[in-house]
Amino acid sequence: MAEHGIGARVPRVEDQRFITGKGRYTDDINQAGQTYAVFVRSPHAHARIRGVDKSSVASMPGVLAVLDGDDVKADGLGNLICGWLVKSKDGSPMKMGPHPLLAQGKVRYVGDRVAVVVAETYAQAKDAAEALVVDYEELPAVVDLAGAHGAAALVHDEVADNLIFDWELGDKAAVDAAFAAAHHVTRMELVNNRLIPNAMEPRAAIGVYDSGTDAFTCYLTSQNPHVHRLVMAAFIGVAPEHKLRVVGPDVGGGFGSKIFIYGEECVVCWASRKIGGRPVKWTAERSESFLSDAHGRDHISTAELALDKDGNFLAMRVNTKANLGAYMSTFSSCVPTYLYATLLAGQYRTPAIYCDVQAYYTNTAPVDAYRGAGRPEASFLIETLVDQAAMELGIDPADIRRRNFIPRDAFPYQTPVALIYDTGDYQATLEEALKLADYAGFPARRAEAQRRGKLRGIGLSCYIEACGIAPSAVVGSLGAGVGLWESAKVRFSHTGKVQVLTGTHSHGQGHETTFAQLIADKLGVPFGDIEVIHGDTEKTPVGMGTYGSRSLAVGGEAIMKACDKIIAKGKKIAAHLLEAAEGDIEFKDGKFTVAGTDKSKALGEVVFAAYVPHNYPPDLEPGMEEGAFFDPPNFTFPAGTYVCEVEVEPATGEVDIVRFTAVDDFGNVINPMIVEGQVHGGLVQGIGQALLEGARYDDSGQLLTGSYMDYCMPRADNVPSFAVVTSAGTACTSNSMGVKGCGEAGAIGAPGAVINAITNAIGRRVEMPATPEKVWRAIHSNVAVAAE
Amino acid sequence: MPSVSMTVNGKQVGGEVESRTLLVEFLRNQLGLTGTHVGCDTSQCGCCVVHVDGRSVKACTMLAVQAAGSQVTTIEGLARNGQLHPVQAAFREHHGLQCGFCTPGMIMSAVDLLQHNANPTEAEVREWLEGNLCRCTGYHNIVKAIMAAAADMSGHAKAAE
Ligand code: FES
Ligand code: FES
Numbered sequence: 001m002a003e004h005g006i007g008a009r010v011p012r013v014e015d016q017r018f019i020t021g022k023g024r025y026t027d028d029i030n031q032a033g034q035t036y037a038v039f040v041r042s043p044h045a046h047a048r049i050r051g052v053d054k055s056s057v058a059s060m061p062g063v064l065a066v067l068d069g070d071d072v073k074a075d076g077l078g079n080l081i082c083g084w085l086v087k088s089k090d091g092s093p094m095k096m097g098p099h100p101l102l103a104q105g106k107v108r109y110v111g112d113r114v115a116v117v118v119a120e121t122y123a124q125a126k127d128a129a130e131a132l133v134v135d136y137e138e139l140p141a142v143v144d145l146a147g148a149h150g151a152a153a154l155v156h157d158e159v160a161d162n163l164i165f166d167w168e169l170g171d172k173a174a175v176d177a178a179f180a181a182a183h184h185v186t187r188m189e190l191v192n193n194r195l196i197p198n199a200m201e202p203r204a205a206i207g208v209y210d211s212g213t214d215a216f217t218c219y220l221t222s223q224n225p226h227v228h229r230l231v232m233a234a235f236i237g238v239a240p241e242h243k244l245r246v247v248g249p250d251v252g253g254g255f256g257s258k259i260f261i262y263g264e265e266c267v268v269c270w271a272s273r274k275i276g277g278r279p280v281k282w283t284a285e286r287s288e289s290f291l292s293d294a295h296g297r298d299h300i301s302t303a304e305l306a307l308d309k310d311g312n313f314l315a316m317r318v319n320t321k322a323n324l325g326a327y328m329s330t331f332s333s334c335v336p337t338y339l340y341a342t343l344l345a346g347q348y349r350t351p352a353i354y355c356d357v358q359a360y361y362t363n364t365a366p367v368d369a370y371r372g373a374g375r376p377e378a379s380f381l382i383e384t385l386v387d388q389a390a391m392e393l394g395i396d397p398a399d400i401r402r403r404n405f406i407p408r409d410a411f412p413y414q415t416p417v418a419l420i421y422d423t424g425d426y427q428a429t430l431e432e433a434l435k436l437a438d439y440a441g442f443p444a445r446r447a448e449a450q451r452r453g454k455l456r457g458i459g460l461s462c463y464i465e466a467c468g469i470a471p472s473a474v475v476g477s478l479g480a481g482v483g484l485w486e487s488a489k490v491r492f493s494h495t496g497k498v499q500v501l502t503g504t505h506s507h508g509q510g511h512e513t514t515f516a517q518l519i520a521d522k523l524g525v526p527f528g529d530i531e532v533i534h535g536d537t538e539k540t541p542v543g544m545g546t547y548g549s550r551s552l553a554v555g556g557e558a559i560m561k562a563c564d565k566i567i568a569k570g571k572k573i574a575a576h577l578l579e580a581a582e583g584d585i586e587f588k589d590g591k592f593t594v595a596g597t598d599k600s601k602a603l604g605e606v607v608f609a610a611y612v613p614h615n616y617p618p619d620l621e622p623g624m625e626e627g628a629f630f631d632p633p634n635f636t637f638p639a640g641t642y643v644c645e646v647e648v649e650p651a652t653g654e655v656d657i658v659r660f661t662a663v664d665d666f667g668n669v670i671n672p673m674i675v676e677g678q679v680h681g682g683l684v685q686g687i688g689q690a691l692l693e694g695a696r697y698d699d700s701g702q703l704l705t706g707s708y709m710d711y712c713m714p715r716a717d718n719v720p721s722f723a724v725v726t727s728a729g730t731a732c733t734s735n736s737m738g739v740k741g742c743g744e745a746g747a748i749g750a751p752g753a754v755i756n757a758i759t760n761a762i763g764r765r766v767e768m769p770a771t772p773e774k775v776w777r778a779i780h781s782n783v784a785v786a787a788e
Numbered sequence: 789m790p791s792v793s794m795t796v797n798g799k800q801v802g803g804e805v806e807s808r809t810l811l812v813e814f815l816r817n818q819l820g821l822t823g824t825h826v827g828c829d830t831s832q833c834g835c836c837v838v839h840v841d842g843r844s845v846k847a848c849t850m851l852a853v854q855a856a857g858s859q860v861t862t863i864e865g866l867a868r869n870g871q872l873h874p875v876q877a878a879f880r881e882h883h884g885l886q887c888g889f890c891t892p893g894m895i896m897s898a899v900d901l902l903q904h905n906a907n908p909t910e911a912e913v914r915e916w917l918e919g920n921l922c923r924c925t926g927y928h929n930i931v932k933a934i935m936a937a938a939a940d941m942s943g944h945a946k947a948a949e
Binding site: 682 | 821
């Protein structure tokens with residue numbers, strides 16, 4: 001393996017700036033004449049706005065503008081959109097209320113944007129925002145899923161019963177028939193707890209209007225600058241697309257929350273023009289992030305599994321209620337539908353599956369994709385249901401999985417819920433994980449723990465996910481408003497240095513390193529001569545951005561395709577220089593060679609000839625710069641087995657993760673160091689969901705978990721070190737690199753493993769987050785039951 | 789407005805501040821040292837950790853005027869003569885960072901730990917980091933990097949004896 005080639009653990013090129021304090025995040029950007037925006041947010045979950053008294057603050061020191069929903073309306077700005085149209089069972093399109101940039105008439109959740117104050121200094125803007133008098137008439141609020149259906153209150157008047165859609169997937173008749181004939185049915189109700197993403201960098205945006213060119217620049221914490229530009233131009237009407245530049249500089253984590261188009265970035269651009277073109281900067285305080293970043297998950301489900309007497313799965317039936325909050329965020333509708341129910345086959349050959357999903361509005365923050373998005377909900381449901389079935393039938397959890405895996409020779413495999421898995425070997429990842437976790441030695445460890453007064457448990461989770469969502473024609477037929485291809489450009493300079501421009505965006509994933517490895521490997525260019533550029537609509541080709549573990553599988557393949565074009569053009573030039581036929585030229589290790597001879601030209605010489613075409617093929621364009629777009633033929637399907645081992649302290653209910661093993665099939669791996677890092681991070685988010693995190697609103701719709709004092713983030717001493725293996729890959733067939741994507745796996749697979757381990761330890765399942773209180777109560781109720 | 793002066797990264801600096809100006813605001817906005825980050829408003833994330841008179845401090849929890857006359861070191865001042873501090877080098881070597889947002893605070897905090905405890909156990913490192921949140925790395929490689937830096941630094945210390 002070359003030092004910087006595919007499979008090498010290359011240290012990241014981006015790290016130098018981050019470890020020396022030279023990263024450049026949105027809030028680090030300061031410009032001459034900069035002003036500051038502070039948003040006034042609703043203190044009520046649901047209220048009518050009787051009036052906003054702008055005069056109360058207009059003359060406060062430093063105040064430059066106070067704008068509210070009436071101003072948005074007067075200036076003809078459009079509403080925020082949901083970009084994926086889901087249809088109900090009866091064929092009707094989902095029902096939506098408008099989502100204005102600043103509230104108009106009503107506020108619908110605590111944190112809803114009511115007005116913005118722009119002032120000379122941040123402190124002045126904040127003082128004025130606090131002083132702004134808004135007259136509210138409070139309305140009854142719908143604060144959770146349980147209350148949404150049949151509620152007296154409507155979040156949007158035009159959406160009856162708060163029901164956005166009632167959607168289904170699968171063959172209901174076949175599933176019902178299989179259940180009727182089943183030997184055994186396992187049934188469970190389960191909650192997928194609501195989470196708050198909490199990228200460490202809060203959202204921020206700077207809008208700059210240049211009256212000289214009538215154009216805007218928006219610096220933004222964005223995972224997808226081109227998608228932001230598209231929506232801000234085409235739907236909001238901030239500016240025509242060619243007059244709006246969106247720059248996502250260094251971005252401090254996203255996890256989904258920075259995909260979406262929020263009101264704040266639109267408002268700062270608009271406000272900059274209103275105040276004559278001075279830059280307007282807004283940076284969220286963490287409290288604002290808690291209130292107003294799109295939250296994740298929040299499902300209540302009933303799940304049933306039908307089995308024969310040998311533990312073979314016959315059918316699965318799921319009903320899910322999904323809370324989508326007060327407004328439909330950018331991709332909210334596809335999360336509990338096409339990113340969820342399509343994954344309900346898991347790693348198993350369950351022949352019939354049916355799922356229906358009711359999505360509701362509530363007076364809470366909008367809910368959208370958060371790391372994994374739909375797939376963690378599916379995986380958690382399947383894996384806890386399978387464990388429950390194993391327990392009821394007295395089968396070992398590993399055995400029941402082995403019995404039902406899609407066998408390795410059955411690929412490509414059509415599931416009953418629309419997807420076609422291309423490759424996988426689920427038994428192999430399971431066996432490797434069991435070996436690494438010393439599953440066989442567990443009974444001895446449990447006995448030893450028991451002597452210390454601890455309850456020890458082990459839990460499995462065999463997850464699957466679908467990444468690199470595509471192809472565009474298919475997602476379009478399912479309701480997506482965009483295509484999900486990716487773009488790249490590979491540009492050489494005279495001296496053979498390479499710029500790689502990608503439509504994806506890196507906010508922790510290390511693209512600047514991984515993509516350079518791809519090029520170094522493919523073109524034989526020294527790693528240090530390659531620069532990866534992303535995140536600026538003025539520099540990069542139009543791209544769809546980074547989410548859904550798509551950057552390498554889709555964006556990387558676009559780079560490969562651009563490289564193929566470089567090689568094809570290079571062959572023409574080399575043939576001319578070497579006076580040989582084009583068909584005889586071979587390219588390898590950075591050299592064009594006439595087949596079977598030692599006559600060759602280095603890529604650098606060929607590139608130089610392309611820019612100094614003194615001796616050059618007559619019909620060929622000069623220059624060496626090629627672009628490509630790639631629309632994948634299918635999703636990719638990473639899968640794996642996680643094994644979690646816990647010790648529970650019965651006196652306190654505290655859960656200690658004592659061992660965690662992850663074996664993932666990500667296909668081929670470009671940089672194992674980066675991939676393992678992605679797994680570690682995902683695992684801790686998954687463990688956070690299982691043990692610690694949960695967004696809670698009170699009965700009046702106030703967010704109770706609105707700071708790091710109340711929302712329990714995983715800290716270093718809450719989690720162990722991990723045993724992670726990523727070399728168990730079956731090559732993906734949807735791209736030439738054979739890669740599948742790795743960004744979300746940990747968050748998808750971990751919750752099931754943790755909860756199954758706790759169930760195994762205490763004999764009873766508790767809902768997430770499995771806090772010491774819940775675990776203690778569960779243990780205590782066991783004792784009570786036993787005593788009866 | 790009160791004026792303050794202090795030594796930041798070895799340089800004498802000063803300026804007018806409001807009495808409510810936080811040290812982190814002074815560093816970021818007045819001195820342009822944007823390597824020190826703000827990740828919360830309740831003094832819990834640790835993105836803002838700097839050293840004041842040699843000890844790690846959350847710069848969002850201290851007023852600029854309280855630091856008057858002090859020696860302040862930020863992430864920008866940690867490398868000396870173009871030479872990375874061993875903790876910085878270990879973070880890169882062991883992939884102890886992803887998005888980089890928590891990283892300056894993590895590194896400054898870890899440097900302080902190793903001043904007190906040259907050979908911490910994994911449990912001690914994890915406990916020390918309780919005041920520093922990272923959402924990307926799952927802490928695994930941060931802990932590994934700090935342990936490696938400790939080994940590296942004590943190796944150097946031994947070699948110098
Ligand atoms: S900014 Fe979060 S602790 Fe200082
Ligand atoms: S590296 Fe992103 S928060 Fe730590």
